[in-house]
Amino acid sequence: MSASKPAARVVAPPRPENPVPALNGKDWQEFTLKRIVDVNYNTKIFRFRLPAGATELGLPTASCVLVRFQDGVDAKGKKKFVVRPYTPLEDPSLGVTGEFDLLIKHYEGGPMSTHIFNMVPGDKLQIKGPIAKYQWKKNETKEIALIAGGTGITPMLQIIQRILSDPEDMTRMSLTFCNVTERDILMRPYLDSLQTNHPNQFRVQYLLEKPTAGWNGPSGLIRPEILNRACPTPGNGKVFVCGPDGFVKAICGNKNPDLSQGTVSGYLKDMGYTENDVYKF
Known part of the structure; x- marks a missing residue:
């Protein structure tokens, strides 16, 4: 991604001095x-x-x-x-x-x-x-890749919204959103608007398994060449992955049965990434 200075952003409305959460961590x-x-x-x-x-x-x-x-x-x-x-x-x-x-x-x-x-x-x-899940810390790394399949987009949206709402967070983001067909792409107008409004900090590419005629983006299944375009080099950022089990397994290996992260395998291991580089939702 370009390392140019991010465009000016609209400052989020100030949070209350003493925000009151609805959830307490223990009760239904x-x-x-x-x-x-x-x-x-x-x-x-x-x-x-x-x-x-x-x-x-x-x-x-x-x-x-x-x-x-x-x-x-x-x-x-x-x-x-x-x-x-x-x-x-x-x-x-x-x-x-x-x-x-x-x-x-x-x-x-x-x-x-x-x-x-x-x-x-x-x-x-x-x-x-x-x-x-993952404890986000602003500017902990200069660049992150978000690799999502289907409804695996939701934790990625949490991260994207957190970063873009904080004018002090300069983290650059690349989202690769994988779906079966074009009509399966969730929140596309919203994601496209984010890329338009934050061109130096957020970019998105859509990968379709079964594209229709006229599709100009990448197609097929997730593979190393797609990941290579999206991800920071090993040791220079973080790669977040979320989606169906088979999708995650191919990219970086599934989590352990106890839901701990486990080792990195799959395409990302072959590309030189380690457990410090990858987080599996």
Whole structure:
């Protein structure tokens, strides 16, 4: 990426001197669905209202939450729950909005996504967290690569929004967003606008497995030549990877069964990257 000076940025609204998080890290809490926004044919943004008195959800970058709903009772009359992790979005550049988003893809037969897609504004969803993942520190490195497949874009968006909302954070970012077809690309207008507004600090390339006629971008599966264009050289930045298991395995190897990072394998190992260079969401 170009090392030229980043363009001037609009300063984010100031945070409250004493922000009040909605999440406390231990209790299941109910959040009310405020609005549903269509993203594409199988993905929507579910916008939830913060409870009275809270100024933010309370998400360190990068982190996720657990979401649950009751799915009947067992033979002993004990409540059964379906629980899944999701990565909420709460753009710091917008200041205090009183809301946060869940970007959710509907999977046929998936109990959690089906439950959420059946919600209507006014319904409530139980959430617990946050669960900290990677602790972002501004300017810790000059350049990062974000390699995302499908809904693996959400933790990348957390990082992107955190960096671009902080005028003191000069980290340069390259996002490679991999999808099956063009209509599967989530948040494309938003990502394109970020590249337009921050040309010296953020760039994005889209990789399609099955492009249609007229597609001008790269196509096929993720491979070393694509990664080589996107990533800082080993030892000179960080590479973040998130997506389906097979996608992550090919790039850098999956995490351990206990969800610790594990060793780096796959394409990135062959390219000279080590555990210090890579983070797997």
